[in-house]
Amino acid sequence: MELIRLGEPGNERPAVRHDGATFDLGALTADLTGDFLADGGIDRARAALAADELSTVEETGQRIGSPVTKPGAVVCIGQNYAAHAAESGTTQPERPIVFFKHPNTVVGPYDDVLIPPGATKVDWEIELAVVIGKTARYLSSPEEALDHVAGYAIANDVSERAFQIEQSGGQWSKGKCAETFNPLGPALVPAADLGDPRKLGLRSWVNGEPRQDSSTSDMIFSVAELIHDLSQYLVLDPGDVLNTGTPEGVALSGRFPYLKAGDVVELEIDGLGRQRSVLR
Structure with a gap:
């Protein structure tokens, strides 16, 4: 599993790669933030994938941003x-x-x-x-x-x-x-x-x-x-x-x-x- 962010600077959206496909994480979080990580976000993403609850998203042509947003340090x-x-x-x-x-x-x-x-x-x-x-x-x-x-x-x-x-x-x-x-x-x-x-x-x-x-x-x-x-x-x-x-x-x-x-x-x-x- 790989967590990524797709979109232009300031407008990235969270996504997750798994088994050769890319899925939208928007149903779980607006972005890959420290709060998301601290709140068990990775486990929740894993569970959502296992339950087939996430829709796929197309990566082609989209910019890939840094995989976390606005680190405090x-x-x-x-x-x-x-x-x-x-x-x-x-x-x-x-x-x-x-x-x-x-x-x-x-x-x-x-x-x-x-x-x-x-x-x-x-x-x-x-x-x-x-x-x-x-x-x-x-x-x-x-x-x-x-x-x-x-x-x-x-x-x-x-x-x-x-x-x-x-x-x-x-x-x-x-x-x-x-x-x-x-x-x-x-x-x-x-x-x-x-x-x-x-x-x-x-x-x-x-x-x-x-x-x-x-x-x-x-x-x-x-x-x-x-x-x-x-x-x-x-x-x-x-x-x-x-x-x-x-x-x-x-x-x-x-x-x-x-x-x-x-x-x-x-x-x-x-x-x-x-x-x-x-x-x-």
Whole structure:
């Protein structure tokens, strides 16, 4: 089962893919919101499918939006893959490195990425995104953390490295928060349908040329460890998005050129589909 949103920006409608067909979720919710997820929305969608209560909808020709609408927060983890920390010239962090992206960075999986004025070092970062389904605060252990996950999606943590490093003032968010800098999707795959989030292949391409090819097994801190740790410092609300870090193979490594207008970035994670963005 895959939860998606169809339609133009601001007018998306919720839908669910199942067994090769796409079904309208409008009878259950007006949109894929945190409230829907917190209120057992995924289970209700599953039950409605089983009872044949949903009408089909045609996807062809429709834009696919981000699989959640208006997240309250986009929380990100830096240098969470061992090989990426090494290519960045840093030692592995002892505790998760946390930064935030503005919620308006979140766009659809096939929407354009807009290069901000003065940008010279725009970079790609494939990441496993976690969508929170139940409020997480002061969790007692990582073992209970995954119960707070609604599902997973692909995120591109687009970064402007000059803004992030040279103009940062000591904090990364200047290079992370330009509008459209977090394409998300194409779908939200429920946690129960994905399996172990530490056994997923991640791949990226720029203009058809391979860039990243790794596995979430290279994560320094697992999804469960991240949610547990974050819950000691902030409350994760339903609908919040957690970007869990990127593997090696980005332009910051010095091995590849930075992005320019017209470049095409494609990302793929096992079980979560594929996204494609054009730089404008």
